[in-house]
Amino acid sequence: MALIEGTPRNATIKTKTECTVLEIDKINFDMLLRLNSFIALRIMTALTQRIRKTTTLMKAIVLEAEVKAGKLITLFSPKGGAGKSVTAANMTAGIAKLTGKKALLIDLDLQFGDLAFMLGLKAKHSIADLVESEPETADDLRKFLSVHPHGFSVLPSPFKPEQSEMITSKHLRKIVQIAKTIFDYIIIDTHSLFQDLTINSLDISDHICLIMAPEMNHIKSMHMCMKVVETLKYPSEKIRLVLNREECMYAIPRTEIEATLKRKFDFCLHDDWKHALGMVNEQKTIFDTTVESTYRNDFIHLITGLTGEKITEEAEKSLLGTLKGWFGKSDKPGKS
Ligand SMILES: Nc1ncnc2c1ncn2[C@@H]1O[C@H](COP(=O)(O)OP(=O)(O)OP(=O)(O)O)[C@@H](O)[C@H]1O
Ligand SMILES: [Mg+2]
Structure with missing residues (x-):
């Protein structure tokens, strides 16, 4: 999200084991998306899945809050x-x-x-x-x-x-x-x-x-x-x-x-x-x-x-x- 919108990251990650990490900045990331539609599609899929999950969760919370009306x-x-x-x-x-x-x-x-x-x-x-x-x-x-x-x-x-x-x-x-x-x-x-x-x-x-x-x-x-x-x-x-x-x-x-x-x-x-x-x-x-x-x-x-x-x-x-x-x-x- 931070890469796409150019905003600060909204989470940090700690690894449990030693990892090799690939670092990519916004300029390279944008370039990659433009040149490789397969990667763009995979990222879009991941994002829509996250939105769907959040929407379902929100609906459940709203339903719970409104029960007993x-x-x-x-x-x-x-x-x-x-x-x-x-x-x-x-x-x-x-x-x-x-x-x-x-x-x-x-x-x-x-x-x-x-x-x-x-x-x-x-x-x-x-x-x-x-x-x-x-x-x-x-x-x-x-x-x-x-x-x-x-x-x-x-x-x-x-x-x-x-x-x-x-x-x-x-x-x-x-x-x-x-x-x-x-x-x-x-x-x-x-x-x-x-x-x-x-x-x-x-x-x-x-x-x-x-x-x-x-x-x-x-x-x-x-x-x-x-x-x-x-x-x-x-x-x-x-x-x-x-x-x-x-x-x-x-x-x-x-x-x-x-x-x-x-x-x-x-x-x-x-x-x-x-x-x-x-x-x-x-x-x-x-x-x-x-x-x-x-x-x-x-x-x-x-x-x-x-x-x-x-x-x-x-x-x-x-x-x-x-x-x-x-x-x-x-x-x-x-x-x-
Ligand atoms: N206040 C009333 N005055 C006259 N007749 C009534 C009155 N209330 C119900 N009835 C009549 O009694 C009959 C049975 O009514 P109803 O079908 O509502 O009963 P029910 O308890 O739902 O029956 P079931 O146990 O078979 O579901 C119907 O023919 C209905 O017209
Ligand atoms: Mg009846």
């Missing part, structure tokens, strides 16, 4: 069909639309996850393609994401069930580590099994939403699930208990469930088959519309409670409207 929220239920996927998708859409924060939804239901389909996205890549590419940087990750019209990103589950084997806990941790550098919130939808990958997702989460429906078998499974979670020794504020489909037909009342589980619910989402099915059948999130409903306001409450983020004016208006409705003419929860 984003918050990770995992949705888990011990019983299938509790509403994890619909809730995860609506929650992510709400975070993006109401708070303007950057959100990523990861479908970790690796065999039969269908979040990309539920959100009407024509995904070209899945999490299986991403791990195959061995991502290191945010740009590596971005190439595999599908972007929803609301502005949030989705990392779909593998297109073939057999590809689920490809994704390990190490991959998940790497993906989250990279994602945290570019997203404010990462939401993970899981399947209903305590497996290595799911437990890793719970371990690295900032918040865990345990979701259940107001049914007897859900209460039994949640009771067992909470015992397992206790053994994992997570801080209590990390666990949020969520009741989905509150007040659905033949539902066990919330207070009865709380008494049985000896724990209060942190959040409740009312039964709203029209809007919940709207996503499954018509690929619409609850935030595709600004029309107020109890279910929509439940989500606003969930999002603000969980993230502590401020909501936009539009959402506030909707919330105030419903409150007025409750105290004015009757607006039965779940029927709006």
